[in-house]
Amino acid sequence: MKQLLIISHAPSPNTRCLRDALIAGAEAAGGVTVRSKAPLDTVADDVLDAHGVILSTPENLAYMSGALKDFFDRCYNPCLDETQGMPYALQVRAGTDGTGTCKAVDRIVTGLRWQAIAEPLICRGDFRDEFEEQCRELGETFATALGEGIV
Numbered sequence: 108m109k110q111l112l113i114i115s116h117a118p119s120p121n122t123r124c125l126r127d128a129l130i131a132g133a134e135a136a137g138g139v140t141v142r143s144k145a146p147l148d149t150v151a152d153d154v155l156d157a158h159g160v161i162l163s164t165p166e167n168l169a170y171m172s173g174a175l176k177d178f179f180d181r182c183y184n185p186c187l188d189e190t191q192g193m194p195y196a197l198q199v200r201a202g203t204d205g206t207g208t209c210k211a212v213d214r215i216v217t218g219l220r221w222q223a224i225a226e227p228l229i230c231r232g233d234f235r236d237e238f239e240e241q242c243r244e245l246g247e248t249f250a251t252a253l254g255e256g257i258v
């Protein structure tokens with residue numbers, strides 16, 4: 108069975124809620140194995156074992172979380188030759204912006220030659236219930252596409 112790996116830095120109740128919605132949506136799709144790991148706990152083998160990746164991070168100081176950057180710092184080279192074409196999606200929790208994180212992640216995954224399955228989902232501003240629904244939908248859409256071999 109294909110595996111969807113959710114790499115989520117979730118330091119607050121709201122970001123944990125979004126992470127859990129990504130997981131719940133992916134699990135609801137069925138047909139794929141869903142794994143969730145914190146970026147600081149994620150190693151290159153986790154990515155090598157996966158068939159798709161969802162990256163989830165808050166935006167801090169116009170950039171991805173340091174934890175997600177640390178994941179890329181450690182795993183970029185070991186993944187470089189092995190994960191080209193990896194389907195991925197990005198979800199950002201942002202207070203006012205989110206674009207700096209999208210640009211920074213885009214530069215890195217472009218180097219890895221990963222393929223976005225959707226535009227980045229930026230959950231921006233005061234926390235709203237619809238963010239949870241959007242994350243659930245992203246997880247379900249990705250897992251469905253992965254399970255059916257569309258991505």
Ligand SMILES: Cc1cc2nc3c(=O)[nH]c(=O)nc-3n(C[C@H](O)[C@H](O)[C@H](O)COP(=O)(O)O)c2cc1C
Pocket residue numbers: 119120121122165166167168169170200201202203204205234
């Ligand atoms: C030090 C710091 C820097 C931040 N920088 C940004 C930023 O550059 N852009 C942005 O949109 N939000 C920024 N934020 C807001 C965070 O993204 C927001 O607090 C985070 O997503 C958590 O939201 P939550 O409390 O709903 O989980 C920053 C927050 C902190 C504490």
